[in-house]
Ligand SMILES: *[C@@H]1O[C@H](CO)[C@@H](O)[C@H](O)[C@H]1NC(C)=O
């Protein structure tokens with residue numbers, strides 16, 4: 001009888017570990033209790049109570065979706081070998097999903113100093129899959145993707161810090177609880193159209209967020225220590241908000257480089273001449289390779305940023321680093337550049353690999369020994 005009880009108990013405890021953690025409802029934020037570096041209330045206040053002119057203006061350029069032999073050409077052309085005015089390498093962040101991603105190229109991006117972040121294993125449709133996603137679903141999409149990315153691209157697991165959910169579809173508490181359980185640091189899925197001028201600075205989810213919820217469900221539980229990097233909307237030419245640049249509706253003609261450059265600057269100035277909340281340039285590569293005028297305008301904008309004394313093109317993770325320990329721009333420029341552990345890639349081409357979720361077979365370019373089957377949900381390493 002005792003053994004039976006013991007086994008039952010062990011099974012129950014085993015289940016509890018895999019299950020969704022407790023989620024206390026978040027309380028109104030208390031600035032006295034919630035202090036940097038670990039905690040920050042959702043607010044448009046500049047961290048460290050700095051004046052705008054003493055605040056570094058960060059630019060976070062991000063690209064979503066798979067990395068492949070086509071889009072890497074754009075990345076090499078417009079991003080590599082850029083330097084900020086403090087003589088540190090300029091960075092950008094890639095939110096990468098698994099399917100059709102060339103992991104050798106992810107390794108290249110990482111070793112060029114760019115940040116690799118997560119965008120799910122399946123990136124599946126319909127969008128309602130994400131709306132309804134449970135803790136368990138999100139663990140398989142993101143918790144497992146962290147291991148998968150580190151394994152196939154051969155990059156350190158702790159270099160992978162951020163997530164963006166497909167279609168910017170929030171999943172309530174679930175994604176944030178998975179982040180807390182798997183050591184992921186920040187989310188960059190959550191758009192704001194109410195806090196654009198002044199802009200909402202990154203904050204933690206220890207306490208209740210005051211951010212507008214554009215794509216519900218948004219989290220209401222307290223998830224200590226997990227950061228939100230709000231996607232502060234741009235405004236298109238008619239004043240309508242857009243979270244991704246390629247989703248803006250009323251934009252200048254795509255061939256008109258000059259008008260696009262002005263369009264970008266107008267949005268940038270809302271931040272730079274305002275409370276200097278990080279300026280997000282969120283886009284998919286196809287948009288700039290399809291429209292050379294837009295690409296030239298972006299390059300001009302990045303050249304401009306790289307020439308300013310108080311603006312810095314950095315990874316999203318570097319923004320969180322600064323928010324945790326805010327220093328005035330004159331101190332920031334004296335700091336050592338962010339270092340990273342470089343890795344090598346033992347290049348392997350694998351396939352055809354049978355898959356469990358479709359009839360198709362796949363080829364993979366990776367930095368490791370080949371998986372047995374095509375990696376997918378529930379089997380992220382393809383064992
Ligand atoms: C998030 O957690 C809070 C607190 O437990 C709960 O009240 C709320 O319903 C949860 N939200 C979702 C979408 O599950």
Ligand SMILES: [Zn+2]
Pocket residue numbers: 064065119123166167
């Ligand atoms: Zn996507």
